[in-house]
Amino acid sequence: MADKTAVEPRRDRRHARHQATKREILDAAWKMVRDAGVNALSLRALARVVDMEPQSLYTYFDSKHSVYDHLFADGNRELLARFDRLEVSDDRRRALDAVARLFVTFAAEDQARYELLFLRTIPDFEPSPESYAIAVEVFKRGRSILTDVGLRTLEDFDLWTAVVSGLSSQQLANDPGGDRYIRLIDNAVAMFSEHVFGR
Amino acid sequence: MADKTAVEPRRDRRHARHQATKREILDAAWKMVRDAGVNALSLRALARVVDMEPQSLYTYFDSKHSVYDHLFADGNRELLARFDRLEVSDDRRRALDAVARLFVTFAAEDQARYELLFLRTIPDFEPSPESYAIAVEVFKRGRSILTDVGLRTLEDFDLWTAVVSGLSSQQLANDPGGDRYIRLIDNAVAMFSEHVFGR
DNA sequence: GCGATACTCCTGACACTGTTCGGAAAACTG
DNA sequence: CAGTTTTCCGAACAGTGTCAGGAGTATCGC
Numbered sequence: 001m002a003d004k005t006a007v008e009p010r011r012d013r014r015h016a017r018h019q020a021t022k023r024e025i026l027d028a029a030w031k032m033v034r035d036a037g038v039n040a041l042s043l044r045a046l047a048r049v050v051d052m053e054p055q056s057l058y059t060y061f062d063s064k065h066s067v068y069d070h071l072f073a074d075g076n077r078e079l080l081a082r083f084d085r086l087e088v089s090d091d092r093r094r095a096l097d098a099v100a101r102l103f104v105t106f107a108a109e110d111q112a113r114y115e116l117l118f119l120r121t122i123p124d125f126e127p128s129p130e131s132y133a134i135a136v137e138v139f140k141r142g143r144s145i146l147t148d149v150g151l152r153t154l155e156d157f158d159l160w161t162a163v164v165s166g167l168s169s170q171q172l173a174n175d176p177g178g179d180r181y182i183r184l185i186d187n188a189v190a191m192f193s194e195h196v197f198g199r
Numbered sequence: 200m201a202d203k204t205a206v207e208p209r210r211d212r213r214h215a216r217h218q219a220t221k222r223e224i225l226d227a228a229w230k231m232v233r234d235a236g237v238n239a240l241s242l243r244a245l246a247r248v249v250d251m252e253p254q255s256l257y258t259y260f261d262s263k264h265s266v267y268d269h270l271f272a273d274g275n276r277e278l279l280a281r282f283d284r285l286e287v288s289d290d291r292r293r294a295l296d297a298v299a300r301l302f303v304t305f306a307a308e309d310q311a312r313y314e315l316l317f318l319r320t321i322p323d324f325e326p327s328p329e330s331y332a333i334a335v336e337v338f339k340r341g342r343s344i345l346t347d348v349g350l351r352t353l354e355d356f357d358l359w360t361a362v363v364s365g366l367s368s369q370q371l372a373n374d375p376g377g378d379r380y381i382r383l384i385d386n387a388v389a390m391f392s393e394h395v396f397g398r
Numbered sequence: 399g400c401g402a403t404a405c406t407c408c409t410g411a412c413a414c415t416g417t418t419c420g421g422a423a424a425a426c427t428g
Numbered sequence: 429c430a431g432t433t434t435t436c437c438g439a440a441c442a443g444t445g446t447c448a449g450g451a452g453t454a455t456c457g458c
Contacts, residue, residue, distance in 0.1 A: 251436080251437090252436070252437050254436080254437065254438085255435070255436050255437070258434075258435055258436070259435095
């Protein structure tokens with residue numbers, strides 16, 4: 001009798017929790033990371049949100065780093081998808097502008113995601129080969145768009161990424177939520193294409 | 200008797216520890232941060248290095264954030280000193296090149312310091328007014344050098360910082376310890392000054 | 399339908415973290 | 429020498445990621 005009443009509610013909670021699948025956990029993790037910063041992710045707090053015990057998360061993820069790894073993959077997949085959706089103009093300037101705008105916007109949208117994907121800010125975290133492969137894919141896709149546009153040498157490409165990532169990081173650091181550096185994209189693209197293509 | 204032998208070594212250690220002053224603690228903190236990343240700093244490990252109990256650190260610092268705050272101030276002071284030591288050439292291109300080189304080198308030297316000063320990577324950390332004042336001083340100094348060179352508008356200045364910080368962050372992220380992006384400084388400065396000054 | 403197997407989840411525990419409190423020893427001040 | 433201030437530590441609290449072991453549930457082969 002006493003046993004039964006003690007076990008009953010546990011079973012109920014089981015059912016409630018059971019729907020908290022991998023995807024839901026990751027979504028909750030995204031929310032936490034966005035609200036409090038990449039390094040403020042806590043497995044225990046995460047478990048609380050998805051109504052689990054912290055140890056149960058280990059059914060879905062090998063470790064905290066594994067959670068980060070999945071977020072890393074998520075972010076890169078999203079970026080890759082946007083690149084795929086992008087229709088590249090024949091006009092050089094227009095194409096460059098679109099790519100820059102795509103990237104800077106992507107960065108400005110979500111500071112945490114930017115940190116996770118492009119800055120090594122979590123101690124000892126390194127993406128798994130599978131996740132890193134997606135990042136490489138993103139890189140290749142970006143690179144191929146730019147070579148199509150006429151950006152041939154690695155030097156020019158590096159200079160391009162420097163400019164675009166510079167705008168992104170400055171936007172996030174000095175004017176998060178605003179458009180102080182986003183407004184400069186036009187100007188920056190003009191500067192860049194004048195330099196490498198002449199005017 | 201038993202009491203005395205138990206107390207004796209404690210007194211000896213006291214003397215040994217006593218030389219671990221604020222400066223020494225901060226130096227040790229710099230080393231830890233450089234070796235393991237900004238977010239891997241641990242007060243307990245730090246105390247171990249300077250041969251103290253963790254609680255004793257609170258004699259010198261109000262909190263872990265306060266340690267970060269002092270590091271933040273340290274870094275900005277160093278950068279400010281370098282700006283002061285810099286002799287600005289009359290030649291525009293040369294001057295810009297020197298400033299860019301100064302900054303990118305400073306960034307490339309020490310990833311942890313760069314994160315600490317220019318990226319908001321530590322959860323909830325915000326520099327104290329006193330430390331932030333030094334950062335503002337650095338900003339002013341950089342800005343004044345550039346206006347002297349003929350960079351008048353805020354837009355141009357923002358574009359400049361974007362390019363320079365872009366080179367820095369790319370250097371750290373994609374080729375730490377190397378010079379893949381440092382080599383581009385010449386090129387980048389040419390691009391920038393052609394754009395804002397004409398050629 | 400039944401037994402074995404796999405999956406999911408939890409209890410308990412360990413070593414670690416930053417931090418607070420209260421007290422003791424040492425250093426400095428009059 | 430007495431009194432005050434500075435420096436340090438022992439004990440403890442709430443938080444962290446993680447592991448081991450054991451339940452309950454779902455699924456598969458028979």
